[in-house]
Amino acid sequence: MTSQRNKPGQGSVYQRKDGYFVAQVHIGQDDNGKPKYARKTFKAESDALIWRDKAIVEYRLGTFIIPSTITLGEWMDIWLEQYARPNVRPKTYECYEYITRLHLKPKLGNVKIQSLQTTQLQRLLNEKRQSGLATRTVELILTTARTALKQAMHDELINKNAADHVRKPKPSPKQISVFTVDQMKEFMFVAEEDRLWIAFKLLLGTGMRVGELLALKWGDINLERGHIDVTKGTVLVKNEHGPNKTHQIIQEPKTKNGYRRIPITEDLVRQLKRWHFLQFFEKKNAEGKYEDSGLVVTTKKGRMVTQRNLATKFHRLLAKAEIPKTNLHSLRHTYATRLLEAGVHPKVVQELLGHGSIRITLDTYSHVLPDVKKQAIDKIEGMLSPRKMGRVWV
CATH class of the missing domain: 1.10.150.130 (Tyrosine recombinase, N-terminal domain)
Incomplete structure (x- = not known):
């Protein structure tokens, strides 16, 4: 095919000596004022012509993307x-x-x-x-x-997102582990003998995430009014510098729902006061080697407790209490389940847990809802019947 010279704003197709066809479109001028072209090579002339015509239309519409070989x-x-x-x-x-x-x-x-x-x-x-x-x-x-x-x-590398219309996989039903009331009592009875009993008491009594618990500071707790403000969380990340492969950092919640206030029981207030005294006693006996981080859950030297170490301790306590092995997150699930069983509205549970939407709460704890519905129906028992027996129809 003979070469077709193009005017500014147009395109052409020509054949190289090796037999390939080159389609080009004039797309303006470079910094030196010379014509600037977008080119693409094809084996077939028909493909080159199709690309040229399409490129000219896209360029005039402002949707043209310069060809790139980037993978x-x-x-x-x-x-x-x-x-x-x-x-x-x-x-x-x-x-x-x-x-x-x-x-x-x-x-x-x-x-x-x-x-x-x-x-x-x-x-x-x-x-x-x-x-x-x-x-x-x-x-x-x-x-x-x-x-x-x-x-x-x-960045104008592509003109459409190939991932936009991909269909997400159908989610599998969530399998969550929840302590029975008897298991709760047995676990806390065993946990009371452990130095970090307060950590497990807080997880069961507030429904906080483990990362939120480990980032909790005394300044976030109001013992007079009986509430905890969740404002931070810990996360395990790779350690690019240092001997350990990972380290734990404190960061703010990812969404506004993560910031929340959780009321606590009088018993938990007493337990926190007791723990505060024991922590003060450990600091006093550390002989200047205590790291006063202000954290609630700490090692004997005042350092932050890692999620891994807390999980290890948790599994040992489970074995001692003869409770089937599960993860620390089950304490949060147990907290939510007990609230729903007590008739607390799912919207309130959502806010206490810091879920992004009530749908997450309902989907996660759907196993509780049948019992809650039955309790609601039981409350209207007798409301549909007359106070006195009237006429008997036969």
Whole structure:
């Protein structure tokens, strides 16, 4: 095919000596005032002509994207370092990096970002779900891809987000572990003998997350009025500097719902006063080696307790109390379950737990709702019957 010279704002197609066809579109001028072109190479002339005509229309509509050979894997690396790392929490970055390294790059890393199709991402998610990967992890794969591709759109690398129309996997029913009332009593009876009994008492008595408990300071507690203000949380992140692989940091809640005030019982107030005295006694006997961090739950030297060590202690107490093994989060579930069983409105439970919506609360504790409904129906027992027996119809 003979070369077709184009005027500014138009395009052309020409054949190279090697037989390939080059489609080009005039897209303005460079910094030196010379014509600037966007070009793409094709084996077939018909494909080159189609691309040229489409590119001209998109350019005039303002939706044209300059061809790029960057792959999804290359873009994920750029996005992680330039956009994610400086702007998200350390734990969120670790999650993005983990999902990219283990799930996105192995399967789709070599695909050009401009060629990525929704069906490819959907196939990846379906395969991961069928392999037995947790629903939450599969959702994180989609979230990570969608967020990175959204930035690629903003940077004009692509004109559509291939992840926008991928269907999320159907969530599996949540399996939660809850102590019975007898198990609660037995566990606390055993836990009373442990130095950190107050930690387990607080988890069962407030429904706080473990990270929130470990970040709790005495300044967040009002013993006179009997309430706790949740304003911080701890999270375990990779340790880039130092001998340990990970370390625990304190950070603010991710959403406004995380900030909340939790009323506490008079018994818990007494227990906290008792613990405060014991902590003061430990500080006095530490001979200047005590780290006064202001934290409520601490080691004998005043240092922050790690989630791992608290979980280890928890499992030992479970074994001693002859309660089936579960995780620390079950104490939070137990708190919520007891409230719902007592007839507390789910909206109140949602606010006490710091859930983002009442739907989360209802979905998580659906196992309690049938009993709550039955209790509600029992309350109107007799309301539909007359006070005195009237005429008997036969």
